[in-house]
Amino acid sequence: MFKPNPYRPGAGLMPTFLAGRDEDIQSMEQMFDALIMNIPMQSVIYSGLRGVGKTVLINRLQKIAEGKGIFCKHIEVETRNDFISQIATCSQMFLREVSAKEKVKQLVRKSLDAIKSLVVSFDPNGSTFSLSIQDRELYQSNNLTQSLTDVFTSIGETAYESETPICFFIDEIQYMKVEELGSLIAALHRTNQLGYPVMVIGAGLPKIYKMLSDEKTYSERLFIYKEVGSLTYEQSEKAITEPVKKLHVLYTKAAVDQIINITKGYPFFIQQFCKLVYQNTDDKVIELEHVEKVLPDFFKTLDEGFFKVRYERCSDSDKKFIFAMVKCNELPCTISNISKQLGKKGKSISPTRAQLINKGIIYPVRHKELDFTVPEFSGFIQRLDEYKEWCKKQ
Numbered sequence: 001m002f003k004p005n006p007y008r009p010g011a012g013l014m015p016t017f018l019a020g021r022d023e024d025i026q027s028m029e030q031m032f033d034a035l036i037m038n039i040p041m042q043s044v045i046y047s048g049l050r051g052v053g054k055t056v057l058i059n060r061l062q063k064i065a066e067g068k069g070i071f072c073k074h075i076e077v078e079t080r081n082d083f084i085s086q087i088a089t090c091s092q093m094f095l096r097e098v099s100a101k102e103k104v105k106q107l108v109r110k111s112l113d114a115i116k117s118l119v120v121s122f123d124p125n126g127s128t129f130s131l132s133i134q135d136r137e138l139y140q141s142n143n144l145t146q147s148l149t150d151v152f153t154s155i156g157e158t159a160y161e162s163e164t165p166i167c168f169f170i171d172e173i174q175y176m177k178v179e180e181l182g183s184l185i186a187a188l189h190r191t192n193q194l195g196y197p198v199m200v201i202g203a204g205l206p207k208i209y210k211m212l213s214d215e216k217t218y219s220e221r222l223f224i225y226k227e228v229g230s231l232t233y234e235q236s237e238k239a240i241t242e243p244v245k246k247l248h249v250l251y252t253k254a255a256v257d258q259i260i261n262i263t264k265g266y267p268f269f270i271q272q273f274c275k276l277v278y279q280n281t282d283d284k285v286i287e288l289e290h291v292e293k294v295l296p297d298f299f300k301t302l303d304e305g306f307f308k309v310r311y312e313r314c315s316d317s318d319k320k321f322i323f324a325m326v327k328c329n330e331l332p333c334t335i336s337n338i339s340k341q342l343g344k345k346g347k348s349i350s351p352t353r354a355q356l357i358n359k360g361i362i363y364p365v366r367h368k369e370l371d372f373t374v375p376e377f378s379g380f381i382q383r384l385d386e387y388k389e390w391c392k393k394q
């Protein structure tokens with residue numbers, strides 16, 4: 001018999017109960033209200049490890065902003081999905097939405113021209129506008145920052161005049177190309193200076209803080225940085241117990257404690273673990289023994305899914321680098337310690353380090369230290385035969 005399950009492990013899947021993010025939501029609501037009153041707001045960047053709930057948080061915020069009449073668009077940056085074409089399409093959609101207002105007709109035309117120039121010059125596969133060769137030459141630009149700034153300031157002015165603020169939600173910011181990120185920061189900065197109601201809510205892995213400040217020093221003032229972390233005991237307890245309340249199911253304290261102990265309050269792990277626990281019992285009270293029973297299944301599911309997809313993206317040299325990090329026995333670990341484990345000079349491991357950071361598997365912490373972006377990744381590595389073999393050879 002099919003039994004509906006209220007837990008939702010999976011990338012970006014909204015949980016039936018969003019635990020522990022009330023403060024973030026409240027402060028953003030205030031910022032949205034200010035934006036509606038035409039008070040330009042700083043943009044906000046959420047950073048955190050894989051599976052902590054960045055995407056679901058920004059999705060919830062988008063719903064709230066939409067409810068308040070803010071024009072919102074979600075952009076997911078991917079290596080194969082060009083950022084420029086996405087931002088151009090979103091800007092065009094905004095213009096379509098406000099174009100009926102007589103007051104902004106002239107501004108809409110100006111904004112469309114700015115978008116045309118951006119697409120013609122920087123979107124390699126752009127098919128948004130069909131233009132003659134002559135027109136193409138007319139719109140051609142060789143400065144991405146200037147073109148994107150023109151788009152932002154003109155749609156910003158349109159937003160101001162049409163009293164329709166804009167909020168772009170940009171997920172996986174760490175995959176943005178350096179020049180795109182630099183242009184986005186500059187464009188947003190100029191729009192803010194002019195007092196137009198455009199804001200960005202971004203999310204990405206912990207390395208984005210450094211990426212942004214490396215790109216433009218003033219980005220530190222342009223953005224509010226917020227860390228999204230694992231849930232506290234009380235928040236985890238709610239994430240575990242609330243989804244089944246309507247189904248008249250309870251957990252004993254010992255069961256809750258053990259789930260928190262194993263998952264360490266990581267939202268994805270909680271959803272995955274509780275899904276298995278719930279699936280495997282028909283009792284109305286979930287006890288410690290129900291939890292213990294699915295423990296092997298829980299690790300197997302994580303190992304074969306969450307962890308393995310990341311591990312399989314690694315080359316042989318990446319894997320050895322990861323093994324060395326685990327062998328350091330403490331995380332974050334220093335680069336000199338990793339090179340010692342590998343028996344190599346610090347400089348020679350730099351390309352592998354950069355590659356792993358690019359793939360979003362590790363990130364730099366403070367000065368010369370590294371950690372995994374995937375929570376509990378070292379436990380997974382330690383369970384691997386490949387790792388055990390490697391250790392024997394060391």
Ligand SMILES: Nc1ncnc2c1ncn2[C@@H]1O[C@H](COP(=O)(O)OP(=O)(O)OP(=O)(O)O)[C@@H](O)[C@H]1O
Nearest residue numbers: 009010012015019050051052053054055056267268
């Ligand atoms: N506050 C929360 N309370 C309960 N469950 C949550 C919470 N936040 C996220 N989850 C659950 O955790 C899982 C991961 O969420 P999400 O995809 O938003 O993480 P993420 O930080 O965006 O991860 P990634 O870096 O891999 O994109 C989902 O299954 C979601 O339902």
Ligand SMILES: [Mg+2]
Nearest residue numbers: 012054055171
């Ligand atoms: Mg995400």
